[in-house]
Amino acid sequence: MCGRYASSRRPEDLAGVFEIERWEPEEALAPDFNVAPTKEVYAVLDRPVKDAEDPRPVRQLRTLKWGLVPSWSKTPEGGARMINARAETVHEKPSYRRAFSSRRCVIPADGYYEWVTGSGERDLEVEGKKKRPRKQPYFVTPADGSVFAMAGLYEFWRDKTLPDEHPLAWWVTCTVITTEAETSPLAVPPKEGPHTLAEIHPRMPLMLTPDRWDAWLDPSRTDVEDLRPLLEPPPPGLMRAYPVSTAVSNVRNNGPELLKELEGPEEGTLF
Numbered sequence: 147m148c149g150r151y152a153s154s155r156r157p158e159d160l161a162g163v164f165e166i167e168r169w170e171p172e173e174a175l176a177p178d179f180n181v182a183p184t185k186e187v188y189a190v191l192d193r194p195v196k197d198a199e200d201p202r203p204v205r206q207l208r209t210l211k212w213g214l215v216p217s218w219s220k221t222p223e224g225g226a227r228m229i230n231a232r233a234e235t236v237h238e239k240p241s242y243r244r245a246f247s248s249r250r251c252v253i254p255a256d257g258y259y260e261w262v263t264g265s266g267e268r269d270l271e272v273e274g275k276k277k278r279p280r281k282q283p284y285f286v287t288p289a290d291g292s293v294f295a296m297a298g299l300y301e302f303w304r305d306k307t308l309p310d311e312h313p314l315a316w317w318v319t320c321t322v323i324t325t326e327a328e329t330s331p332l333a334v335p336p337k338e339g340p341h342t343l344a345e346i347h348p349r350m351p352l353m354l355t356p357d358r359w360d361a362w363l364d365p366s367r368t369d370v371e372d373l374r375p376l377l378e379p380p381p382p383g384l385m386r387a388y389p390v391s392t393a394v395s396n397v398r399n400n401g402p403e404l405l406k407e408l409e410g411p412e413e414g415t416l417f
Contacts, residue, residue, distance in 0.1 A: 147230050148296065148322045148351040150394070151258035152179045152285070152405060153188060155293065157207055160254055163293050164190045164359065169207035180400045181255075183229045187212045189300060189320050191251040192363040203365055208300075210251075214321035215303040216241045222303060222317055231299060233325040233352050233377040237370045242321070245299035247368045252354060253298040253322055256405070257287025259394055260347045260387075262340065282339075282411045283394050284346050288353075289333035289386040297323040297352040297362060297377070323377070325352045330382035338410050339389060346387060353380045 154177035157169050181187060189210045192203040214228040231242045261281035288294055303317040327343040327350040340346045354362055354376075361367065362376050388407040393399045 147260075147324055147347065147349045148258050149183065149229065150397075151181045151294075151296075151351075152256040153177070153181050153254065154179060154256055154402070155254065157188070160188065160190070160207055160293070164207070164252065164254070165205060166190065166207045167205045168195065173209040175209060177402075178400065179402055179404045180394055180397055181212070182397045183213050185212055186210070187253060187320065189251040189253050189298060190359075190363065191249075191300060192365055205363070208251075208318065210300055210318045210320040212321075213319055214241065214245070214299065214301050215317055215319045217244070217301055217303055219303060222305070222319075228321055230324045230349075231321045233297075233323050236299070236323055236377070237374060242299055243370075245301045246373065247370065248365055249300050250362050250365075250373075251298045251300045251320060252359060252363065253296040253320060255294045255296055255351075257285050257294050258296075258351055259283050259285055259390070260343075260350075261395070262346045280392075281395070283390050283392060284340070284387045285390045285405055285407075286343060286346070286350070286385055286387045288384055290384075294351075295354045295356075295359065297354050299323065323352045324349045325377070325379050326350075328379065328382050328385070332386050333383050334386035334388075336388065340387065343385060343387060352377065353384070355380050355384075 157174050186209050189208050191208060192205050194201050195204050212229055215222045236242045236246050261283050298320050300320040305315055308315040327348055329342050329344045331341055343350050358376055389411045392412055394404045
């Protein structure tokens with residue numbers, strides 16, 4: 147799954163990477179090293195500009211809320227639970243299938259966090275000692291330092307309790323698509339701990355390599371069978387994972403120190 151990630155790149159940098167044609171400086175977000183559900187996040191999407199004379203899709207960097215609210219939902223309350231959509235079923239689930247057909251986006255990140263339960267804590271559970279498992283967080287990121295481009299969907303939701311001119315009348319929300327975690331060795335073998343992403347967690351965000359960006363973002367591509375091949379996992383061996391401080395487990399903590407690589411898992415959280 148993807149329940150937390152880091153996003154520290156400036157919109158100017160993202161504009162160059164994704165060939166962005168339009169973004170609003172007033173929507174710029176501060177670097178966020180602990181992005182959590184319901185926060186405002188960056189998303190890259192191709193969509194015509196409202197009221198523009200040219201009807202062609204324009205590549206935009208938009209600020210959306212993480213946690214998808216389907217257009218038909220009566221309230222936005224379920225958005226916090228819809229932060230992930232499974233690649234295997236996204237084309238058929240009522241909450242996602244319309245967005246999958248025509249409202250796809252790329253959610254840029256530095257990488258994502260995932261937690262693994264330490265073997266010592268698992269032993270205590272097996273012995274019947276009721277102790278809450280202490281999990282070691284790992285940061286997963288492209289080994290070459292490139293942007294981690296997560297496949298996503300976005301949706302519009304109208305709050306009918308507000309008038310049209312109200313700034314909060316329309317919500318634009320998004321979700322991250324996940325796939326089975328890689329079982330192949332990591333690009334950078336760790337000294338200790340997990341050697342594959344699957345050893346950390348069975349799911350991972352679906353990373354889109356640059357050769358898929360244009361096809362994924364193209365709103366004219368609406369045929370489900372034409373789109374499903376884009377959900378194939380990327381080539382193996384592109385990622386590295388390393389342990390980071392358990393401070394990231396508290397969403398109130400935020401800063402570049404959260405990305406600092408530890409020499410090994412913290413004491414009490416050995417893999």
